[in-house]
Amino acid sequence: MTDRTQSPVGASASTGTAPRYWTTRRRDQLAAYLFITPQLIGTIVFVLIPLGLVGWYSLHEWNVLADTFDFVGGENYQALLDDPKLPGVLAATGIFSVGLVILNLGLALLLAVLLNQKLRGTIVFRTIFFSPVVVSLVAWTIVWNFLLQDNGGINGLLDAIGIAGPNWLRGEGTAMAAVVVVQVIKNVGLNMVLFLAALQGVPADLYEAAKMDGASRWRQFRAITVPMISPTILLTSIITVVGALQVFAQIAVLTQGGPGTSTTVLVYYLYQQAFQFHHFGYGATLSVLLFGIVLLLTVVQWQMRRKWVFHES
Amino acid sequence: MTLHRGMRLAAVALAGLIGLAACGSEKAADSGPVSLRVTVWTANEAHLKLFNSIADEYKKTHSNVTEIKFDPIPFESYTTTLTTQIAGGNGPDLAWLLENSAPDFVSSGALVPLDDTLAKADGYNVADLSPSATKLWQTGGKLYAYPFSTSPFGIFVNTDLLKAAGQKTPAELIAAGQWDWTGAYAAAAAVKAKTGKAGLVVRDFDYKGWDNLASIWTGWGAQAWSADGKTCGFAAPEMVDAMTTLHKAIFTDKALPGPGTAADFFTGEAGMTITQISRASLLKDAKFGWDLVPLPAGPKGKYAVIGQAGIGALKKGKHAAEAADFLAFFTRPDNSAKLAAYFPPPRQSQLTAETLAKTNPLLKPEQLQTVVIDGIATGVVKPSHSGQAEISQAVRAALDPLWKADADVKGVLDGVCSAINPLLAK
Numbered sequence: 001m002t003d004r005t006q007s008p009v010g011a012s013a014s015t016g017t018a019p020r021y022w023t024t025r026r027r028d029q030l031a032a033y034l035f036i037t038p039q040l041i042g043t044i045v046f047v048l049i050p051l052g053l054v055g056w057y058s059l060h061e062w063n064v065l066a067d068t069f070d071f072v073g074g075e076n077y078q079a080l081l082d083d084p085k086l087p088g089v090l091a092a093t094g095i096f097s098v099g100l101v102i103l104n105l106g107l108a109l110l111l112a113v114l115l116n117q118k119l120r121g122t123i124v125f126r127t128i129f130f131s132p133v134v135v136s137l138v139a140w141t142i143v144w145n146f147l148l149q150d151n152g153g154i155n156g157l158l159d160a161i162g163i164a165g166p167n168w169l170r171g172e173g174t175a176m177a178a179v180v181v182v183q184v185i186k187n188v189g190l191n192m193v194l195f196l197a198a199l200q201g202v203p204a205d206l207y208e209a210a211k212m213d214g215a216s217r218w219r220q221f222r223a224i225t226v227p228m229i230s231p232t233i234l235l236t237s238i239i240t241v242v243g244a245l246q247v248f249a250q251i252a253v254l255t256q257g258g259p260g261t262s263t264t265v266l267v268y269y270l271y272q273q274a275f276q277f278h279h280f281g282y283g284a285t286l287s288v289l290l291f292g293i294v295l296l297l298t299v300v301q302w303q304m305r306r307k308w309v310f311h312e313s
Numbered sequence: 314m315t316l317h318r319g320m321r322l323a324a325v326a327l328a329g330l331i332g333l334a335a336c337g338s339e340k341a342a343d344s345g346p347v348s349l350r351v352t353v354w355t356a357n358e359a360h361l362k363l364f365n366s367i368a369d370e371y372k373k374t375h376s377n378v379t380e381i382k383f384d385p386i387p388f389e390s391y392t393t394t395l396t397t398q399i400a401g402g403n404g405p406d407l408a409w410l411l412e413n414s415a416p417d418f419v420s421s422g423a424l425v426p427l428d429d430t431l432a433k434a435d436g437y438n439v440a441d442l443s444p445s446a447t448k449l450w451q452t453g454g455k456l457y458a459y460p461f462s463t464s465p466f467g468i469f470v471n472t473d474l475l476k477a478a479g480q481k482t483p484a485e486l487i488a489a490g491q492w493d494w495t496g497a498y499a500a501a502a503a504v505k506a507k508t509g510k511a512g513l514v515v516r517d518f519d520y521k522g523w524d525n526l527a528s529i530w531t532g533w534g535a536q537a538w539s540a541d542g543k544t545c546g547f548a549a550p551e552m553v554d555a556m557t558t559l560h561k562a563i564f565t566d567k568a569l570p571g572p573g574t575a576a577d578f579f580t581g582e583a584g585m586t587i588t589q590i591s592r593a594s595l596l597k598d599a600k601f602g603w604d605l606v607p608l609p610a611g612p613k614g615k616y617a618v619i620g621q622a623g624i625g626a627l628k629k630g631k632h633a634a635e636a637a638d639f640l641a642f643f644t645r646p647d648n649s650a651k652l653a654a655y656f657p658p659p660r661q662s663q664l665t666a667e668t669l670a671k672t673n674p675l676l677k678p679e680q681l682q683t684v685v686i687d688g689i690a691t692g693v694v695k696p697s698h699s700g701q702a703e704i705s706q707a708v709r710a711a712l713d714p715l716w717k718a719d720a721d722v723k724g725v726l727d728g729v730c731s732a733i734n735p736l737l738a739k
Contacts, residue, residue: 064400065421067629150573167573170520170716256521257706259713275393277703278417280400 051291057284064278076285085261085269092176093265097244099180104240105233108188112195113221126196130189137186141253144182145169148254172262175255179263183250187243191236198232199225227310234309238301245294266290347632348380349639351407352395354622356385359594360655367651371642378635392702399423399629406630407640410458412621413524415449416699424457424625425637431456434641438660441646446659449694450623458623459644462656464589465688466528466618467680468497468513468609472602474584475500478507483585483606494532494558497585497609501568504584511576511583512568516592520572520716523708527695528587528618530555532611537696537708543737545730547708548723554612556715557722564718572716589620590685591655593675605680607688617692622656657685664689700736707732 061072080086111129115122132140147153148168155165168178202225210220226233248267251257257264257272264272270290274283355361361383368381384405386394392414398404410418418424431439443463450458472482480500486492501512518525527537533555536546546552562568570576570583578586579595587608596603608617624644626636642648649658653669663669664686666678673681698704711732715725 062400063421064396065417065423067423146575148573149575150571151575152573167571170572170713256709258521258710259716260710272706275397276706277700278396 054284054287054291057281058288060281062280064280072281076281079282080285080289085264088261089264089266089269092261092263093245095176096180096247096263096265097241099176100183100244100247101237101240103180103184104188104191105236107184108191108236109195111188111192112199113225115192116196116199126193129192132186133189135186137249138253140186141182141250145254148178148182169255170259172259175259175263179247179250179254182254183247191240194232194236195229198229202228230309234301234305238298241297241301242294245290245297266293345377346379347377347635348382349378349407349632349636350382350384350405351409351624352384352386352398352405353409354386354388354391354411357594361385363651363654367643367648368639371639375638378639381639399627404627404629406632406636407624407626409461410623410625412449412623412695413697413701413705415458415621415623415697416701418625419450419452419457420699423628425628425633426455426457427459427626427637427640428456430637430641434645437641437645441660441662443659443661443664443689446621446689449621449697450625458625459640460621460659461624461644461652462591462622463659463689464591464620464657465685465692466587466589466620467605467607467684467688468585468587469578469592469596470585470604470606471578471581471583472604474504474508474510474581474601478503478584480504482604483609484604487606492606493610494529498558498562498566498568501584502562502566505567508584510581511570511574512585513562514570514576514578514583514586516578516586516588521709523712524696524705525587526559528608529559531616531618531693532608532613533558534611534613538698538737542698545734545737547726547729547733551613553723553726556726560715560720560722563716590657590673590676593673594655596675605676605684607683617688619689619692619694621694657689698737700739704733704736707736
């Protein structure tokens with residue numbers, strides 16, 4: 001068997017001929033570079049350069065109409081600290097994110113556990129719950145906009161059973177709840193499928209042993225199911241938190257940040273500042289803030305995995 | 314080849330690629346075939362057919378212009394999309410501009426001054442342009458956009474619904490000298506009470522587009538801010554009176570559909586709607602009797618409110634000179650007369666019931682006279698201010714508490730002024 005890591009220098013020394021440049025090792029290295037080049041170029045052009053540009057723009061005041069681009073140093077960051085609307089925006093972002101993560105993960109896990117049973121019709125229900133995931137987000141939100149009107153479908157149904165529904169998208173409390181629920185129904189199927197896959201990977205003999213020891217179903221869930229699927233819980237919690245912080249279309253279509261500013265979340269505020277008010281420099285500064293928040297939350301979740309994520313090793 | 318050498322090579326190659334891309338994004342020289350792009354908010358087939366026919370005629374005598382493309386952008390996001398295109402280096406050569414963004418575009422230097430080009434155009438007759446129509450689009454004595462559409466607000470009436478509610482039609486009230494807001498709100502409330510349909514819909518308001526309410530509060534002598542744009546007008550007694558009356562009409566009398574309630578006049582779901590005459594085309598196949606009447610008189614008497622759109626050539630466009638030249642052709646007297654089919658022109662000579670009737674078959678000469686011609690002569694333009702988008706958002710958020718049955722009208726309007734005073738002072 002040929003030693004693929006054999007030194008070409010050694011080979012030439014033994015034969016007394018000039019060393020070959022294209023050795024197996026070098027060919028492997030070239031192949032590796034060629035394979036990663038498209039991905040590398042994509043990452044540099046579409047991720048790293050835009051990221052750098054956002055940082056650069058955040059140090060400037062850019063008036064698109066007047067065609068001026070002036071360096072202002074840290075002024076936009078000072079404006080960020082002085083912005084009286086920002087605490088409300090961050091609070092709305094926090095309320096939306098916490099509500100979405102708790103409802104989405106809780107409901108997805110519940111549905112996954114229920115639909116993991118060997119009963120008739122589970123495949124139909126899995127399809128029903130997953131189908132909103134593949135529907136266009138904007139189309140989905142527009143339909144819900146009609147359903148949530150004061151004289152819309154939801155209140156029509158409530159009226160049929162004698163309940164006077166609220167004006168969902170006009171009340172400060174109900175507007176945020178409505179946006180969260182619309183988003184949960186849209187995406188719960190994705191996490192449900194991930195949990196289902198994880199549940200089906202839990203060895204059946206663990207449950208059999210637990211049953212023999214007289215463990216209740218709740219105890220089995222707590223002591224076996226949750227630890228065994230904890231890597232998937234970590235994954236879904238990270239992608240759901242990041243997704244929650246990026247919510248935009250639902251706000252733009254359903255509430256436009258209102259009533260008042262009760263549903264003005266960070267990405268929508270960023271969009272308003274940059275694209276509606278033409279404060280592109282300040283919008284870029286808000287993007288840097290969002291990037292920092294996402295990075296921080298992801299690192300914290302990743303570090304916390306050591307405490308609660310179960311690894312067989 | 315070491316890893317470091319490989320990475321250096323990759324970096325050099327990438328820098329070359331980016332350099333090439335940057336070169337490719339440089340402006341093309343103003344020579345050779347010219348392709349013009351015009352952003353418009355309408356995607357209406359009849360509108361675009363007319364635009365294209367005028368563009369085809371222009372291309373016959375300007376062989377260097379090979380293409381004139383009208384690029385529709387949705388109305389709701391029109392200005393945002395336009396400025397994003399400009400920021401991305403993909404701005405149009407000519408742009409249709411709405412009145413609420415006029416101060417920003419006109420004062421920023423983004424547009425080509427048109428005076429010289431229009432003065433040189435054969436038979437253009439710049440003096441024919443109405444001074445009241447061009448006012449918003451001028452600064453420093455120069456015209457930066459042509460007021461392409463100057464369209465007064467009127468009220469479309471479903472006469473069948475009003476009769477079913479036992480109400481006199483507005484035409485009868487006008488004849489009796491009784492067409493005012495008290496009667497209009499009462500008729501709208503009766504429609505709701507007796508037919509179950511909506512009474513009066515302020516189109517494009519939806520409890521967010523508050524500037525459309527200027528079509529109501531102007532009747533009380535109220536204004537969003539002073540003429541110099543420095544003083545907030547929302548807390549003034551006239552505005553408080555206008556909004557108090559409106560609030561009662563919405564929440565007590567149910568004359569207007571409440572927040573979150575959709576109703577479309579043009580499908581027969583409402584007794585009346587406030588909008589501009591360009592919407593008349595939606596009544597082509599109407600299954601109900603309808604009329605178009607001027608806005609009712611307010612406590613301060615008769616009045617009119619105008620919505621405007623201008624068309625300007627962008628300085629940053631690749632072919633600014635050619636764009637301005639096409640603008641002059643597009644809006645010269647004969648083409649202005651054709652465009653009057655949909656967009657009331659700013660040319661005083663064409664503002665006659667006879668001229669407009671030729672191109673507006675759905676509207677009667679007396680409707681064109683009272684709503685359009687008289688409206689343009691006496692009307693005030695909807696509120697506009699530099700930095701309007703930010704002000705508009707602040708007003709929308711501060712007005713939201715007003716749209717509840719138990720709102721403190723004066724308190725809310727004071728809050729609006731608190732919210733926008735810092736922005737007006739900029």
